[in-house]
Amino acid sequence: MPGDVQALRDFVTAHPRLFVLTGAGCSTGSGIPDYRDDEGAWKRRPPIQYRTFMDDTVARRRYWARGMIGWRMFGHVAPNAAHRALATLEGQGRYSLLVTQNVDGLHEAAGTRDVVDLHGRMDRVVCTQCGHLLPRQQMQEWLESANPGWLHLHAEDAPDGDADLEGEDFSRFEVPPCPVCGGILKPDVVFFGETVPPDRVERAYAALAQSGAVLVVGSSLMVYSGYRFVAAASRAGLPIAAVNLGRTRADAMLTLKVEQSCADALSALVATLD
Template sequence: MAAFSGSSAFSAGPVPGASAAPGAKELARVLKGGGIVVLSGAGLSTESGIPDYRGVSGTLRHHTPMTYQEFTGSEEGRRRYWARSHAGWRRIARAEPNAGHHAVESLRRSGYVSGVITQNVDGLHRAAGTREAVELHGGLDRVVCLACGRITAREELDVRLRGLNGDFAGAAGGRVNPDGDVELPEEAVRSFRIVPCATCGGVLKPDVVFFGESVPRPRVQRCVDLVDAARGLLVLGSSLSVMSGLRFVRQSAKAGKPVAIVNQGATRGDDRATVRVGLPLGAVLPSLVEQLAADRAAQG
């Protein structure tokens, strides 16, 4: 059991053969009063086949994601991004919500969860039925024009790109990354043709927050308001390495609200956690749903 300064934290480590039930019981105590906001990260989607950035096999170990400055600074940078994204994004689009996503939606329908904030851009919370999830970093299934601001469906862009590039030589690609792109040889990138906005001819960008780009202020404020109105925070599958997520842990802890973290590996919020569970989300979250249902039934 790990100790966390300033808290009486529970920690369940990934012991072979260990049950997730102890962690579920501790989490149930936090959620039983309802009004909990979920903050989810890439670790929630790994069981759907989407890798994370910072986990044990995180892609930051061998992949440098596109930055906002590189994308907006040159056509070459945009060509590289769109070629690699065109080769990989359908694998993201085909991904299905896993047991963790469905458990979060079950907790929301049951009244334990009052809101969901996700750092993921894969749309899997929406696919699981959590339509009101705030996508902090945007969504890969949308495209925005940097000139006129028009937002269109990624499917529409895909049709246009396939019309120009046919059976793109790099379409098979390599390993898909969390931002939906894959590594491609330079010759494949050089031959790829990109398209402008169909409305004004401006530069098209995926409707996601790149590294080096700020989350829109109204979206941040919406999340701040959710956390402010909540009774506590449940972090799922995030290392909290970036401030866009860590700020909500700090906000909750400063207000004296419980912070529960479920993540395999250390996080930057561990010193503020009142409950800390280090088991796979696909095991912990369904067990949590069952524990809360059993507690409710026992109460009559």
């Protein structure tokens, strides 16, 4: 057994009540690009800010045009071996709660039952005025129906259902309003500049308080919304392990770091626990 896998196995078996936090590296094996490089720096322009989305009509049209193209891939992604391994670990009773920074819903699709989607879910759309919820696939059908002249366009896939569509006159793109009140529709996710709903944070902290150690899977922890739980665990003296390719914001806090792909490391781990 490779040393990293043995060390990860020892960590998991020594701490039977884990708090698990996952990030984009967990889903790259499903074909979803990530935002950051191995040093934790942005690979591309940062995501749209909430106020820009709400206040700038052309920016909002650009967002939905790119999203219409990106959903062709993102709407059909499937869990990979990392998601399946984590579902297996939950079934074995090895962790109390999985908190994910991802918005792809792949942990649930893999069979994990107890998940806090910290930043929401991309497969839902919400009205910013009345709170009406609808499936993202329904929004996709509306967008395609309203913009038939855009259906032939293709672009490179980008993180979280985005696509690198540029050079178009986005002012021509039609975005349907809320069917209930006419308000602005947005994905049911936490944009940069928004606050994570307090109930999600409270539930995560409550689980952390009952946990004996933390396992970080595929996150550089550069975003505070996830990093805060690792920082709290460190202050409480909890052991922290991370499976991540490249630097994390919490490297100095880690008890163990496994620099392998999440799918490879977790699949190998689960195989040792059979």
